[in-house]
Amino acid sequence: MNSRRSLAVAAGFGPRRRAGEGKEPVKEWKKAAEDILSSGDRPLKIFLLGALDTGKTTLAAFLANLASAAGLKTAVVDADLGQSEIGPPGCVGLGLVDGPVERLRDIRPVYSYFVGSNSPELLSFTTVTAAKTTLDRALLYGAEVVIIDTTGLVWGRTARFLKSTKIELLAPTHLVALERALDLEHLLRPWDLLGSPGMRVVRVPVSPKATDRSRHDRRAHREKVYRQYFAGSSGREVDFSKVALFRTTYLTGRSMDAAQAEPLARDLRCDVAHAEWLPDGMFVVADGYFDLDGLDRIKEREGVPEVFLTKAEKFENLLCGLVDRDGILLGVGVLGSVDFRRRKGVVVTPLDDSAMARVAGIHLGILKVSPSGEEGGKIHPNDI
Structure with a gap:
């Protein structure tokens, strides 16, 4: 069996079809995946670019299955803040692929970087830092293939700055664009003209199974994730004079x-x-x-x-990330209240006593989430 045939079978297009594989019968996806994985680049860094509801997450799972089945150590960086499936909410997550998966949520999470919002807007620098740090972590795990799923923010000045900066910093070997008509050309044109031999631009069609979801549906999905994550949580008093506070002016003077x-x-x-x-x-x-x-x-x-x-x-009901002395995220919480005079606050989190004893720092986000899992809007980073 030749290499292309082997890859096709491993991806679920041949007789050895497995659960979750081959669900997207898009021949262009199949050919693009075979070409990418057959290239000599290692590690492969595959950056997925596309608007909302174009099938990026489905394509990420498809590529992860194919790469893993081909015997390559595969990781997925889930940088789609609004609809993330790997790791805690409000984070860029990293998962290692152990076998066939139906969705990205089936992938084993091994690392998360707290951002603190459901979109990169207002937090562009933090979002880019999160993606780069998480990619570096994937390479430390020895990943031969890293698939980077991104947000659907592709229009406007913020999108141009964010995507261009992220691509430049992450330096993918392949920039895979899920295009509807010419909706991504304003982002792709500079990289086409640059013609870098180290990065190939690959255009593939949108999944025919992709369906548009309303803003209400997206919010409902996020709130379901919050409720699941914070189920069984309890309020923990934190002494702010004994932990490092990040992304706030409070107690820095x-x-x-x-x-x-x-x-x-x-x-x-x-x-x-x-x-x-x-x-x-x-x-x-x-x-x-x-x-x-x-x-x-x-x-x-x-x-x-x-x-x-x-x-x-x-400060009330802000999503926050709890980290240890090495800066590794232990879990996510909600800052329920702050007693400024006592320099203490209550953080609602699912972390147990052992994990809380390791908390050395708290990163404050900008998204408000109620104890019942409802989003309450955002503050500006300068507000705190």
């Missing part, structure tokens, strides 16, 4: 005592839950509504160029 914060409360005409000095100004957390006119009074009296003012409620 010199905290003020009650007497120092009292004039700020008068100027803002509200309770001040927390205030601290920063090299470039002040960070003030107001408890409730405040008078913006008070900012100018504070700047003039204190002689600071900037006052970073936010509300205590911005």
Whole structure:
């Protein structure tokens, strides 16, 4: 049996068809996969690009089955934040393929990088960092084939910046585009013109089985994932003076005592839950509504160029990532409440006592999720 025939059989197109293999009878997919896996590139880094509902995840599973069946150590980087299937919600996940899979959720998760949102918007740099770090982790595991599934964000300035930066940084050997008409040409054209011998652009048609899902359906799916992940969770009190806090200004400066914060409360005409000095100004957390006119009074009296003012409620119900001293994600939680004066908070998480004892840092996301698993919108990263 020649190599192409062997690959076709392994992928489920021959008599040795297995569960979950060969579900997509798209001949262009079959030929593209055979050409990619028959190339001499190792490790193979296959970057999947496509709009919403084009079959990227199905193609990722198809490629994973084919590569694994061909005897190649295969990994999948699930960077589709809005509809991720590998690892905890709000993360870029890494899975190692142990055998035939129906969906990406069947793949064994081995690593996750916390992003803290359901889309890359507002967190472009974090998203790119997450994808690169997770790819590097896959290579450390010795993966010969890494399949990178991405979000359906392909239009607009953010998409152009994000996808171009991610492609440049991850340096895939193959950029596989699932195209409807010419919807991806604005992203592909620079790479076509560059003509890099180290990266091949491969165009394949959208799956004929791909169906459009509404925004409501996508949100319902995400909320189902939250409920499943947080089932059986409990609230854990965390002492913020003993753990590292990331992606927030809180507790990065010199905290003020009650007497120092009292004039700020008068100027803002509200309770001040927390205030601290920063090299470039002040960070003030107001408890409730405040008078913006008070900012100018504070700047003039204190002689600071900037006052970073936010509300205590911005911190409530934020998705957060709990990491150990090596920065490895232990699990995800929801920051239920913060007692700014005691410098403590309650994190709702499924982590047990043993895992919580290893928590050395908390990364705050921007997505709010209620204890019942409902999305509550996003804050801006600068809000905290």
